[in-house]
Amino acid sequence: MISLNKLFFGIPKTGTRKTIIKYLEGKTFESYHNPSAGRFAGAEILANIRIPSKEIYCSDISLFSSILGYYLSNKEIKQLQISINDENVFEADMETNTTENIARLLLSLKYFTMKETNNYISSYKRSLIENKEFHIQNLSESLKSLYDKLNGIHYDILDLLKIEDELQDKEKFYFIDPPIYSSDDYIKMFDTNGKITWAQPEISYFDPKVQINPLLKKYLNAKATIILYISVNKEKKLDDFNLQGWTKIYLKKEPTGRRDYLLVNKESNIRIVERPTDTITSINCPIYSLEDFKNTSI
Numbered sequence: 028m029i030s031l032n033k034l035f036f037g038i039p040k041t042g043t044r045k046t047i048i049k050y051l052e053g054k055t056f057e058s059y060h061n062p063s064a065g066r067f068a069g070a071e072i073l074a075n076i077r078i079p080s081k082e083i084y085c086s087d088i089s090l091f092s093s094i095l096g097y098y099l100s101n102k103e104i105k106q107l108q109i110s111i112n113d114e115n116v117f118e119a120d121m122e123t124n125t126t127e128n129i130a131r132l133l134l135s136l137k138y139f140t141m142k143e144t145n146n147y148i149s150s151y152k153r154s155l156i157e158n159k160e161f162h163i164q165n166l167s168e169s170l171k172s173l174y175d176k177l178n179g180i181h182y183d184i185l186d187l188l189k190i191e192d193e194l195q196d197k198e199k200f201y202f203i204d205p206p207i208y209s210s211d212d213y214i215k216m217f218d219t220n221g222k223i224t225w226a227q228p229e230i231s232y233f234d235p236k237v238q239i240n241p242l243l244k245k246y247l248n249a250k251a252t253i254i255l256y257i258s259v260n261k262e263k264k265l266d267d268f269n270l271q272g273w274t275k276i277y278l279k280k281e282p283t284g285r286r287d288y289l290l291v292n293k294e295s296n297i298r299i300v301e302r303p304t305d306t307i308t309s310i311n312c313p314i315y316s317l318e319d320f321k322n323t324s325i
């Protein structure tokens with residue numbers, strides 16, 4: 028089944044979401060911002076604590092986020108000038124903002140970004156088409172619940188590097204989950220090999236290798252309150268980032284080596300360290316012996 032989360036990777040995990048909510052408790056800002064919004068999980072956190080949609084500002088540069096962003100902010104999807112230059116397998120319309128049509132567009136995007144490099148992907152793509160009505164209905168339901176939460180937010184196609192003046196406003200709150208591995212990740216993730224084109228802005232995907240540290244410095248000096256989310260796997264170290272001056276408010280280490288951090292550019296008393304939850308521990312189960320499991324064919 029295709030859910031919104033399966034269309035996009037990089038959603039902040041539960042502990043992270045809870046910590047942002049805890050941090051915001053008792054604080055009010057004039058507006059709440061989620062640049063590089065991805066699939067709008069940051070905006071969803073804000074909506075969950077009843078920040079009104081009209082106070083939430085999101086931006087990104089990808090077609091995936093822009094389709095979602097135009098839908099949620101009630102901007103006409105036809106302004107994106109999307110064109111499917113292949114068989115329109117999900118019968119998407121390029122001009123209609125209905126939930127079902129947004130599902131058709133997002134499924135088309137998913138379909139054309141999947142490269143048939145092995146049999147599994149080829150058969151998965153075939154099954155998407157064979158069961159398309161099911162997938163369209165299913166995705167429409169997730170979209171509808173996202174729309175019910177975020178309908179009326181602001182969305183703009185905007186370069187993360189171009190947020191300047193607003194950062195000097197202490198009445199603004201930012202939740203930023205920037206790309207931290209490589210700019211290629213998103214280019215590959217959204218590449219349709221020309222099968223889908225749109226009025227793509229001339230903005231380069233953020234290149235963390237050279238752009239992250241200058242950005243962190245700029246954020247640190249901002250008057251706005253900024254919570255930064257950094258999720259690294261074992262190959263990448265937090266030392267790669269210049270985080271001097273930032274306050275760590277959340278840390279979770281997974282046994283896989285993944286570490287999730289939240290940092291804020293202000294002082295804070297909140298410090299949450301979570302123990303890993305996905306360690307597989309053997310339990311002593313007196314009802315079954317290991318022998319009972321040896322011949323299971325599942």
Ligand SMILES: C[S@@+](CC[C@H](N)C(=O)[O-])C[C@H]1O[C@@H](n2cnc3c(N)ncnc32)[C@H](O)[C@@H]1O
Pocket residue numbers: 035036037038039062063064065066067068069086087088089092185186187188204205206207213230231232233
């Ligand atoms: C780590 S993801 C954010 C995930 C997000 N928290 C979510 O809820 O899905 C990073 C996002 O940055 C966007 N991005 C990449 N380069 C950008 C740029 N120059 N300006 C703005 N956004 C950019 C990508 O399109 C992607 O959606």
